[in-house]
Amino acid sequence: MSSHRQRLSPPEAKKVPFLMEIFGDKRLDNYHWLRDAGRDPDVQRYLELENKYAESIMSETNGYEFALFNELKARFKEDDISVPVRVGSHYYYQRRYLSKDYVQYCRRFIPNNEAPPSVYDIMPTGPDDPPEEVIIDEEVIKYKNSLENYRITAFKVSPNNKLVAFRENCGTVCVIDSETGAPAEKPIQGCLEFEWAGDEAFLYTRRNAIAEPQVWFHKLGEEQSKDTCLYRTREDLFDLTLEASESKKFLFVKSKTRVTGFVYYFDVSRPETLRFLPPWHLGIDMFVSHRGNQFFIRRSDGEFRSDVLTCPVDNTFETTVLIPHRERVRVEEVRLFADHIAVYELEEGLPKISTYCLPPVGEPLKTLQGGRTVDIFKSELCISRIHGIRDSQFSSSILRICFYTMRMPFSAYDYDMNTGISVLKKKETILGGFDESNYVTESKRAYASDGEEIPISIVYRKNRVKLDGSDPLPSSYSNSIASRLTILDRGIIFAIAHVRGGDEKGKQWHENGKLLNKRNTFTDFIACADYLIKSNYCSEDNLCIEGGSAGGMLIGAVLNMRPELFKVAVADVPSVDVLTTILFYPRKRDLEVKAQNYPNILVRTAYQDKLVPFYGPAKFVAKLRDMKTDDNLLLLKCRSDGGHRQMPGSVGRLRQQQQDAFKYTFILKALNMIHAPGSEQSRN
Secondary structure, three states: OOOOOOOOOOOOOOOOOOEEEEOOEEEEOOOHHHHOOOOOHHHHHHHHHHHHHHHHHHHHHHHHHHHHHHHHHOOOOOEEEOOOEEEOOEEEEEEEEOOOOOEEEEEEEOOOOOOOOOOOOOOOOOOOOOOOEEEEEHHHHHHHOOOOOOOEEEEEEOOOOOEEEEEEOOOOEEEEEOOOOOEOOOOEOOOOEEEEOOOOEEEEEEEOOOOOEEEEEEEOOOOHHHOEEEEEOOOOOOEEEEEEOOOOOEEEEEEEOOOOEEEEEEEOOOOOOOEEOOOOOOOOEEEEEEEOOEEEEEEEOOOOOEEEEEEEOOOOOOOEEEEOOOOOEEEEEEEEOOOEEEEEEEEOOEEEEEEEEOOOOOOOOOOOOOOEEOOOOOOOOOEEEEEEOOOOOOOOOEEEEEEEEOOOOOEEEEEEOOOOOEEEEEEOOOOOOOOHHHEEEEEEEEEOOOOOEEEEEEEEEOOOOOOOOOOOEEEEOOOOOOOHHHHHOOOOOEEEEOOEOEOOOOHHHHHOOOHHHOHHHHHHHHHHHHHHHHOOOOOOOOEEEEEEOHHHHHHHHHHHHOHHHOOEEEEEOOOOOHHHHOOOOOOOHHHOOOOOOOOEEEEEEEOOOOOOOOHHHHHHHHHHHHHOOOOOOEEEEEEOOOOHHHOOOOOOHHHHHHHHHHHHHHHHHHOOOOOOOOOHHHOO
């Protein structure tokens, strides 16, 4: 432990009455002035006072926090690469260093690249093998151009493997020679997304001066001023997305809102215009793929239906249903190959991947038969997230599957759709003697007041918990697994509540937690908390909760509804000022702070956050300080750098571990569980 600083007193935000009246409803907001950071210097002063107060409270455990940070850091390799992806004659991958927040984009040549791919293929890295080629180094570009913040947000290799196009975080797309790294094209400005259209052109999206979304065609070697606008919409409520077919012969442009979408297709061999892809119905969301002379369409609609159909390229009205809608099943993704189709579904929240052989191109396809179910997940009850069935070559029979579970780190398998053989290609390395067999996963169900079953995923370490109600338990609204072992090895149980509003049990499950059904999200979470307490996983004296962004709104709501259930709460960039920000009427009483006891609370935000502005969390904390009737901890941490996308979970690994160390120290402090790292409780 470090020496204690003198504790500061909690800051008191000034009150400036501001009366809001909308639709006959009146509401007094004493902290509306916090929105006026540009003109009121008291805003900055208040944020500085909150940060200093948080530092003074946590200074008592600075030594523990630093040791905990070192413990977290020691679990990760200093130098690691992503799972290599084969593209033509090379393997492509990303290299990351623990001590740096920047990425190197690399590749290696495949000596025998004419041989068909196999699940047993391994990227050659020996001293006599082709050397690693660093195509792009983010850190080099940052310092060469004196940039304060630099990121590559998209990296795409041309179909012939000779060029690389990448998008910078400022919206510029650069094209370089993949062999030499030399610029092959003048930078294209103002791009949101882009996709290669053959080897000598690409499509990109942008917004004009009045925010109208547009699609442009750019031919290499020509000035951007000569680019052709293929599509524009007069509605700034629409978003445009681009996606290339697995065959690389078509690009698909989706123009969509929250409730519906239009799809257009672009024939790479005839780059004159976009063509509308019917049939279209209001409320339908479509995702399109291509093989041979057919389009394959995955769709879902407002009636909570999900299916897969196909149609000829030259007659899109002639559709055939390949996978009909089934209750409680959601088709998440479809991946096409020259001879196969892979389908990823969620059935009652559980993942299922099936593969089917396709007839030769040109032969009729009326149904999918003889499918094979991938059996990689049989030993795992709680799949946290499947990253997708991607990074696979169209001409091969190899399917790449990436996922992680409640106890297993990120893993990538190659699966042979002809033989059913799967081979592990990479599992995230966790240092310090990690053994996943030391951990137990469980899948439970809580019941909401309307009878709906709410899934709960649970993980804990064997021989470290009693399961008699005395074990601490953080219940989370997110699927993040970052640094989870640090708390599991201290005898803390971890649980995820899969409440309505997510997508675990299909589209209807998602819709039943939105808009006028939003309260289901809150009551589902409370039902899960009640279940965990009644089932002796924890008690009211040691139940901790965490959520970010929209999940932060949930944390704010349940704290107001049932504060006695929880010992600690962490809200990251929480959307807790919805009444003012988006006029969420009728008034949501669940979100209003009351005069009552609250648990220990940590709120984190960012001054530059544009999606959930800092003043929402700041107002929330200011009102809590004024209203709460307890002496529990209430801290606000406001970062001066970064924004919403740099909330915990989306920053560099080292900064992530610093944030996790602070969060876990706060939680353990509130639980009176501060033990020196390296003691028996913190060892594997």
